[in-house]
Amino acid sequence: MAFPGYGGAPPAQDPLYGYFSAVAGQDGQISADELQQCLTHSGIAGSYKPFNLEACRLMISMLDRDMTNSMGFNEFKELWQVLNSWKNTFASYDRDRSGTVEGHELQYAITSMGYNLSPQAMNIIMKRYSTNGRIGFDDFITCCVRLRALTDQYRRRDTTQTGTATFQYDDFIQVTMST
Amino acid sequence: MAFPGYGGAPPAQDPLYGYFSAVAGQDGQISADELQQCLTHSGIAGSYKPFNLEACRLMISMLDRDMTNSMGFNEFKELWQVLNSWKNTFASYDRDRSGTVEGHELQYAITSMGYNLSPQAMNIIMKRYSTNGRIGFDDFITCCVRLRALTDQYRRRDTTQTGTATFQYDDFIQVTMST
Numbered sequence: 001m002a003f004p005g006y007g008g009a010p011p012a013q014d015p016l017y018g019y020f021s022a023v024a025g026q027d028g029q030i031s032a033d034e035l036q037q038c039l040t041h042s043g044i045a046g047s048y049k050p051f052n053l054e055a056c057r058l059m060i061s062m063l064d065r066d067m068t069n070s071m072g073f074n075e076f077k078e079l080w081q082v083l084n085s086w087k088n089t090f091a092s093y094d095r096d097r098s099g100t101v102e103g104h105e106l107q108y109a110i111t112s113m114g115y116n117l118s119p120q121a122m123n124i125i126m127k128r129y130s131t132n133g134r135i136g137f138d139d140f141i142t143c144c145v146r147l148r149a150l151t152d153q154y155r156r157r158d159t160t161q162t163g164t165a166t167f168q169y170d171d172f173i174q175v176t177m178s179t
Numbered sequence: 180m181a182f183p184g185y186g187g188a189p190p191a192q193d194p195l196y197g198y199f200s201a202v203a204g205q206d207g208q209i210s211a212d213e214l215q216q217c218l219t220h221s222g223i224a225g226s227y228k229p230f231n232l233e234a235c236r237l238m239i240s241m242l243d244r245d246m247t248n249s250m251g252f253n254e255f256k257e258l259w260q261v262l263n264s265w266k267n268t269f270a271s272y273d274r275d276r277s278g279t280v281e282g283h284e285l286q287y288a289i290t291s292m293g294y295n296l297s298p299q300a301m302n303i304i305m306k307r308y309s310t311n312g313r314i315g316f317d318d319f320i321t322c323c324v325r326l327r328a329l330t331d332q333y334r335r336r337d338t339t340q341t342g343t344a345t346f347q348y349d350d351f352i353q354v355t356m357s358t
Contacts, residue, residue, distance in 0.1 A: 033310075054233065057307065069306045118349045124357045127248045128236065131212075143356075150355050154348055165351070169333055169342045170297045176329050176355050177322075178303045 016042075020076050029070035032057040038076075044083055048090075048099055048137035055142045059083075061178045062149040086144045089113070090137055100134040106143070115147065149179045195221075199255050208249035211236040217255075223262055227269075227278055227316035234321045238262075240357045241328040265323045268292070269316055279313040285322070294326065328358045 019042040023034040030038060036056040045051065051059075063075040071079070089112065093105040101109070103126040110117065110125065117125075125147075129139040153175045157165035167175070198221040202213040209217060211232060219229040230238075242254040250258070268291065272284040280288070282305040289296065289304065296304075304326070308318040332354045336344035346354070 053310075061307070117352060121349050121353045121356070124353050128240070128357055131232075146356065147352070150352065151348075154346075154351055158348070163348045164345060165348070166343060166345045167333075169330075169337070169344070170300050172333055172344070173296060173326070173329065174300045174303050176358065177300070177307060177325065179355065 014077075016077055016080055017073065020073050024073070027070075029068065029072055030076070031070050032060050035060060035071060035076075039083075044080070044087070045137065046087065046091075047097070048087075050138075051141065052138055055138055055145065058142060058145045058149070058179065062145050062152075064178075082148075083141065086141055087137075090140050094137075098134075100136050101140065103130050103133055103135065106130075106135050106140065109140075110143075110147065113144070113147075115151070146179050150175070153179070195256055195259055196252065199252050203252070206249075208247065208251055209255070210249050211239050214239060214250060214255075218262075223259070223266070224316065225266065225270075226276070227266075229317075230320060231317055234317055234324065237321060237324045237328070237358065241324050241331075243357075261327075262320065265320055266316075269319050273316075279315050280319065282309050282312055282314065285309075285314050285319065288319075289322075289326065292323070294330070325358050329354070332358070 019038050020030065022041065023038045024030050032053060033056070036051060036053055039045070039056070040050040059079055060069060060071050063071060063079060065075075089109050090101065093101040093109060106126055106129065107122045110122065125143060126135075129135050129143045131139070135143075154165055155161075157167060157171075159165075198217050199209065201220070202217045203209050212235070215230060215232055215235040218224070218235070224230060238258055239248060239250050242250065242258060244254075268288050269280065272280040272288060285305055285308065286301045289301065304322060305314075308314050308322045310318070314322075333344055334340075336346060336350075338344075
């Protein structure tokens with residue numbers, strides 16, 4: 001946005017656009033491996049291990065509303081915000097900066113994000129994403145990405161908002177195999 | 180089994196039990212990282228890249244009927260058979276032994292396993308598991324494991340066998356986050 005009457009100082013370019021455009025092709029879209037490069041260069045993971053390719057694939061899938069399997073700049077900005085918020089949540093539990101949190105801390109984090117899950121579901125998630133009882137940053141993010149994507153897809157089919165949804169087999173496979 | 184009357188020649192020990200018992204603890208169960216060691220030592224992947232930890236986690240989840248997140252010897256034998264059959268399917272498409280198959284070959288393989296999926300579902304699966312248009316052995320196996328586990332879970336809820344199943348939200352998350 002320029003400021004008319006004040007000489008029109010050029011707006012500070014969005015720094016995110018720099019990371020994005022460095023890897024995006026002519027079409028302004030990035031694929032999973034380009035997203036991985038982009039996130040690594042941007043340093044969003046901070047001192048944590050950069051995201052693996054599988055996590056990046058899931059991030060694209062989570063926001064891929066047009067089913068192109070790639071990500072435009074607006075989706076990238078949305079991803080950036082959500083990743084930052086998850087990183088802050090993770091860091092708030094990783095007080096000793098070991099790069100891991102405990103299983104029950106993952107449960108607190110999930111609850112703090114507004115999910116209302118049974119102890120059984122929490123237990124499945126905890127076991128699925130922990131290694132020797134602890135959860136690394138990349139597994140934490142993968143868990144957050146999948147939980148959000150699956151919940152979004154479920155909500156679209158839970159048309160009466162009663163916590164019950166019906167899936168045709170093919171639709172179920174499409175939803176679950178893309179996340 | 181001994182052979183009474185023939186001097187009771189010791190039975191050839193099941194070679195699979197050797198691989199299994201080398202990593203199983205006192206409880207006769209193996210976890211995902213022990214399964215990874217076990218499968219790597221057994222050489223089941225042949226000249227293909229050994230299975231990654233994520234694939235091993237999914238294999239345990241696929242057969243984990245008692246929800247212990249570990250695998251006993253009988254489940255290991257069942258896994259062994261199914262992995263061998265998938266490896267043979269993969270090898271039959273990987274004629275040049277590059278360790279990868281093409282996207283459309285994954286689709287033929289899935290159809291040959293008896294799955295009846297729409298072009299949209301096939302496309303999602305193909306994109307999800309391919310890197311630069313090709314599917315590596317470990318991604319192929321991960322895809323097979325998930326497709327089987329998800330279909331098994333779906334069938335249990337499709338009580339009328341009509342290709343329609345209803346999931347409560349918590350149940351949906353349990354099924355999808357464990358696969």
